[in-house]
Amino acid sequence: MTNVLILGAAGHIARHAEADLLKNSQAHLTYFLRNAGRLTITDASRETRIEGDVTDANALSAAMAGIDIVYANLSGRNIEQLAQDVVTAMDHNQVKRLIWISTLGIYDEVPGAYGRWNHQMLDGGYLETYGAAATVIENSDLDYTIIRPAWLTNHDEVDYETTQKGEAFKGTEVSRKSIGALVSHLVTHPDKAVRGSLGVNKPNTDGPKPAWY
Numbered sequence: 001m002t003n004v005l006i007l008g009a010a011g012h013i014a015r016h017a018e019a020d021l022l023k024n025s026q027a028h029l030t031y032f033l034r035n036a037g038r039l040t041i042t043d044a045s046r047e048t049r050i051e052g053d054v055t056d057a058n059a060l061s062a063a064m065a066g067i068d069i070v071y072a073n074l075s076g077r078n079i080e081q082l083a084q085d086v087v088t089a090m091d092h093n094q095v096k097r098l099i100w101i102s103t104l105g106i107y108d109e110v111p112g113a114y115g116r117w118n119h120q121m122l123d124g125g126y127l128e129t130y131g132a133a134a135t136v137i138e139n140s141d142l143d144y145t146i147i148r149p150a151w152l153t154n155h156d157e158v159d160y161e162t163t164q165k166g167e168a169f170k171g172t173e174v175s176r177k178s179i180g181a182l183v184s185h186l187v188t189h190p191d192k193a194v195r196g197s198l199g200v201n202k203p204n205t206d207g208p209k210p211a212w213y
Helices: 012-024 057-063 079-093 112-122 127-138 176-188
Strands: 003-007 028-033 047-051 069-072 097-101 143-149 151-153 161-164 173-175 196-201
Touching: 003 012, 012 028, 012 176, 028 057, 057 079, 069 079, 069 176, 079 097, 079 127, 097 127, 097 176, 127 143, 143 176, 151 176, 173 176, 173 196, 176 196
Parallel strands: 003 028, 003 069, 028 047, 069 097, 097 143, 143 196, 151 173
Antiparallel strands: 161 196
């Protein structure tokens, strides 16, 4: 059985990934979050809750004992430091496989009018910090996959395509459920996209900005 540690386990994308993994895998899921009461355990044989903060190095390191895969669904202006904390804890526990949620635009890979709009919306502390966090992970010796979603929707659908680092980003939007499904796929196929950075979008959603703006 694969043991998966989920950081930021109450996030919207994480909830989709957790549901998919419980349905479509045999993985054991350990939820690490500041308020453990935000999650309800539905299968005690496959789910464990740990209340803690990623900034607490001792708690984070202890949570990684016996873990095979870390899935980090983290956010905040301190995301670069959080990335370093995760890398350090994984190194200490000799855990190699990391799935990390980032954002589109960290490589200035979004072309045209949409790229300009994305910069207008995310410059000034967001793209810069998420880009710095990705650099921390890429400079590590971990078997990471960085996921760079398009602008997120709550549509009840799994419909996505991917691009690689160095390729132009496609599309303007993607559902959180799609990103959760991709995370689940990577957990169940841990040899896929190792040391890769995947742009993720819903096909045929090209335009100067997401449809709802």
